[in-house]
Amino acid sequence: MAKKVLPPQTLLYPVPVVLVSCGELEGKKDIVTLAWVGVVNSEPPMVGIGVRPSRYSHELISKTREFVVNLPRADQVKAVEVCGSTSGRTSDKFATTGLTAVPGAKVRAPLIAECPVNLECRVQQIVNLPTHDLFLAEIVAVHVAEEVLDGHGRIDPDKARPLAYCNGQYWQSAVLPA
Amino acid sequence: MAKKVLPPQTLLYPVPVVLVSCGELEGKKDIVTLAWVGVVNSEPPMVGIGVRPSRYSHELISKTREFVVNLPRADQVKAVEVCGSTSGRTSDKFATTGLTAVPGAKVRAPLIAECPVNLECRVQQIVNLPTHDLFLAEIVAVHVAEEVLDGHGRIDPDKARPLAYCNGQYWQSAVLPA
Numbered sequence A, B: 001m002a003k004k005v006l007p008p009q010t011l012l013y014p015v016p017v018v019l020v021s022c023g024e025l026e027g028k029k030d031i032v033t034l035a036w037v038g039v040v041n042s043e044p045p046m047v048g049i050g051v052r053p054s055r056y057s058h059e060l061i062s063k064t065r066e067f068v069v070n071l072p073r074a075d076q077v078k079a080v081e082v083c084g085s086t087s088g089r090t091s092d093k094f095a096t097t098g099l100t101a102v103p104g105a106k107v108r109a110p111l112i113a114e115c116p117v118n119l120e121c122r123v124q125q126i127v128n129l130p131t132h133d134l135f136l137a138e139i140v141a142v143h144v145a146e147e148v149l150d151g152h153g154r155i156d157p158d159k160a161r162p163l164a165y166c167n168g169q170y171w172q173s174a175v176l177p178a
Helices: A056-064 A074-085 A093-097 B056-064 B074-085 B093-097
Strands: A003-006 A018-023 A029-034 A037-041 A046-051 A066-071 A117-128 A133-145 A163-166 A169-175 B003-006 B018-023 B029-034 B037-041 B046-051 B066-071 B117-128 B133-145 B163-166 B169-175
Touching: A018 A046, A018 A056, A018 A074, A029 A046, A029 A056, A029 A074, A029 A093, A037 B037, A037 B046, A046 A056, A046 A066, A046 A117, A046 B037, A056 A066, A066 A133, A074 A093, A074 A163, A074 A169, A117 B117, B018 B046, B018 B056, B018 B074, B029 B046, B029 B056, B029 B074, B029 B093, B046 B056, B046 B066, B046 B117, B056 B066, B074 B093, B074 B163, B074 B169
Parallel strands: none
Antiparallel strands: A003 B133, A018 A029, A018 A066, A037 A046, A046 A133, A066 A117, A117 A133, A133 B003, A163 A169, A169 B169, B018 B029, B018 B066, B037 B046, B046 B133, B066 B117, B117 B133, B163 B169
C-alpha cells in the first residue's frame, strides 16, 4: 500500500458531530457544534469535549460546569452548520435554528428536544491545551428517543442517522454487515 | 419524540475504532484496540486515548511516551477483535493477527502497514481518571495510503472503509449526500 507522509493534522475518523447545549433553560443559553468529542472513561461514563476559549459556550460551561451533548440526525445538518458558524453572544441559536430547549433530569443546562439522544454532563476537570480547553465530564443522565432503537434496545443507525465529520465532509453511518 | 431515560452510559456515537501500536519496532511491542479515542486540540493536532492501567499497552506507552493510532478498514475487523480481547503480555499480536510492523518517521513505536492511515503520536500529558488513564498526545506525523483518497485529497470512506463502534455493534461510514 503506497503511502504518503502528510503534515501533522487531525486525521482521526470517524469523529462524532454533536450539538452541545449549555447555560440555563430560563436564562442565558447557547448551542455549539463540536467534533472534538470522545469517551474518556467507562465507570463512571465520562466524555471529553474540546472547546476554544473564545467561544461563548466556553464561558457558559466554565461558569455552570454543566453541559448536554445532543446527538443530531443527518437531516439536522443545517442547524449543525448554524451552531458551528455563528456566536451565541450575538444571536440566540435556539431561536435561529428553531431547536427547542427542554429541561434535563439532573442538570440545569437545556436539552435539545429534536435530537434523538441527549447526554447530561457535569464537568469534573478542565485541562488547558494550546488552542482548546478539554472539559472532562461525567455523564449523569441519558435520554434516548425510542424510535431510534432496534429490537434489541441498541441504536439503529438507519433510524438515528448519526453524523460524523472528516476532512471538511459530513459522513453518515450504517451497521457493518456481519 | 417520546424518550426514555437510561442509566448513565457511554452512548456517544459514532466513535472511531482504532488499533494503537506501541513499544519498539525491534523490541517489545503491542497492539490494542480502542474506541475511547478523540481529537482534543487543533494546533498542534492532538488526540486523547483512554487506556485501562491493567493493559500491557498502558505499560509500554507509559514507558516510551509514544504510540501510533492506526485506522483499520472494515475488512480488518477480525484483527480488531483479536487485539481487543487478548493480552500482549502472553502473545505477540503482530504474529497472531498477521499485521506487519513497519518503522515510523518520528517515533520508535511501530506502524501497522496494512492500515490505510497511521498517526504517529508523542504523549504530552497523562490524566488519571477512575477506570482509564487518558493519554493526551501530539500527532507528529501522518501517513495515508494514496488509494483511500478521493480526487480532492480527502478520505473517501468507500475506499478507507472506516470502522466505528456503538452499543456492541460495528458501524461503517459513507459520505452524506448533499
